[in-house]
Amino acid sequence: MPNSVAVKRAARLDLDRFLPYRLSVLSNRVSGAIARQYSDRFGLTIPEWRVMAVLGSTPGLSAREVAERTAMDKVQVSRAVDSLMRARRVARLADAEDGRILRLTLTPKGHAIYDAVVPVALQLEELLLSALAPAERRALDGLLKKLALQAGLLGDRVRKNP
Amino acid sequence: MPNSVAVKRAARLDLDRFLPYRLSVLSNRVSGAIARQYSDRFGLTIPEWRVMAVLGSTPGLSAREVAERTAMDKVQVSRAVDSLMRARRVARLADAEDGRILRLTLTPKGHAIYDAVVPVALQLEELLLSALAPAERRALDGLLKKLALQAGLLGDRVRKNP
């Protein structure tokens, strides 16, 4: 093979088949549709709703714990809590043991909203999932679990190789 | 049933099992890891990369067509093109037939970057997919197709019921 500096054509990249891109478009579409519902019907942003959602099932979390469970950052949580408190949907109380910690709960008003939003959320999810048969739903669940786990590693890997 | 105003407890909502939420967290993690790579290694933002990605496989698109294919909005495309042009990675030329349209292409410099980024992108995707067996990958592909389709309807449905 004389004079061979092989021309390395990049492997073809088709955005429509590129998993990160597909996930992003799908997630944005779904979140967009949901955000519109929450905003139109309940005056809630997605971060606000996420905070309410975790407090609904686990009252008494601190802001940091909320951030942990929702994969939001602490600034986002702080701001969401701020606006929820101004709307009297969330209340907080200093922790008895650690003065830095503020424990968050839904107020009765917040709980009423929570109880109204949950069915809407579940209905939207069901509308999305209605495209899948039960076996497919189970398969999706398993696949997403594996991908979420792997994505965690991926994040670490990237963070550790600067 | 005397005095019965049934207390309707909302169906329980567990964020960790709520599909829209899972998609959002997964997509954000993946996009975050990728964005870091693109930014660190090539000085590209995700919108910039998306524009380059479609132009790499389909040169001569207009900004509107790029927006269509990437699910970005036209403002985002306009800004990404602007910065790519300032970096001499993308060039544009007025369409001969329609004076409003500017046809976009990668410059040689842009193409060189494209050829360097593609393997990195594919490698990241492969790292993510390495958690799945071939049959699982095919299953995922089919499930995402159905969900993407359904999410489209969902968006429409929501838009049409104000």
Added chain:
DNA sequence: GGCAATTAGTTTCATTTGAAACTATATTCG
């Protein structure tokens, strides 16, 4: 031809976002 309505793309402006700095409390360790 020429005026109204569309379409491509950019700019403006107000809002959202995130990184880093900051405040206040808690813990560690010499």
Added chain:
DNA sequence: CGAATATAGTTTCAAATGAAACTAATTGCC
């Protein structure tokens, strides 16, 4: 004890974002 360090949460400031207004060219229609 008390200085150094760590953690919870807030504030600040600069950059990213998106809706709406805007410019410029085109098409439809009388």
